[in-house]
Amino acid sequence: RLTDLDVEAAVGLLQAKGIEENAARGIAERIGRNPLTLQLAASLVLQEGPFDVEVQRVQLSSLPTNEAMVRGVLFRRILAHVHDDDVRRLAHPGLLLRRITAEVIREVLAEPAGLVVQTDDAARRLFDELRHEVALVTQESDDVLITRRDVRSTVLGFFAAEPEKARQVHSRAVAYYSERLDPVSRTEEVYHRLMLAEPTELLDRRLTDDLLPALRDVMVEAPPPVKA
Numbered sequence: 001r002l003t004d005l006d007v008e009a010a011v012g013l014l015q016a017k018g019i020e021e022n023a024a025r026g027i028a029e030r031i032g033r034n035p036l037t038l039q040l041a042a043s044l045v046l047q048e049g050p051f052d053v054e055v056q057r058v059q060l061s062s063l064p065t066n067e068a069m070v071r072g073v074l075f076r077r078i079l080a081h082v083h084d085d086d087v088r089r090l091a092h093p094g095l096l097l098r099r100i101t102a103e104v105i106r107e108v109l110a111e112p113a114g115l116v117v118q119t120d121d122a123a124r125r126l127f128d129e130l131r132h133e134v135a136l137v138t139q140e141s142d143d144v145l146i147t148r149r150d151v152r153s154t155v156l157g158f159f160a161a162e163p164e165k166a167r168q169v170h171s172r173a174v175a176y177y178s179e180r181l182d183p184v185s186r187t188e189e190v191y192h193r194l195m196l197a198e199p200t201e202l203l204d205r206r207l208t209d210d211l212l213p214a215l216r217d218v219m220v221e222a223p224p225p226v227k228a
Contacts, residue, residue: 017042043135
């Protein structure tokens with residue numbers, strides 16, 4: 001059974017992210033030793049610059065102690081550091097996706113994010129700006145960004161309060177990927193169908209054996225009926 005890290009492991013994780021030991025102990029003492037929470041805290045601290053232990057102790061002391069609430073506060077602070085307003089609007093629904101390309105931004109994300117993206121150049125500009133947000137995404141190639149799974153798991157919890165927005169994003173992703181036959185597109189189509197908790201008989205027609213290895217590790221994200 002995997003539980004929270006012990007104190008030394010929690011401090012070690014933060015140090016591995018580039019945070020000085022005393023500062024790392026201060027963070028772990030306040031927000032706990034859950035790896036996801038520590039990762040989000042590390043991203044926030046590194047974005048905010050040099051860590052002043054006393055100042056940050058005061059800031060951290062204002063955080064709620066419930067783990068889910070702490071994650072929410074940290075994630076909102078990370079989003080507040082996104083320098084481009086359009087990219088900030090894009091990032092929240094964007095983290096419901098596992099993969100983001102310029103075309104996905106235009107065809108899937110723009111409308112749920114409340115953006116008008118009428119040209120390929122406009123979509124590419126947003127893509128290029130988003131890839132600088134390393135607290136949110138990693139770069140698979142020049143044309144593909146991968147959303148960070150640890151951050152995405154937090155966003156999934158936020159969207160429990162916005163089910164229609166989440167459904168809109170997943171439905172648009174299904175429509176986009178279902179028109180493409182390559183293995184990656186088929187995998188992403190099924191992933192988003194799983195997140196929509198589509199009927200078993202429909203999933204059975206789309207979920208073929210060759211897709212299972214790429215989907216096993218995302219079952220933890222799926223709604224309870226799908227897990228069953």
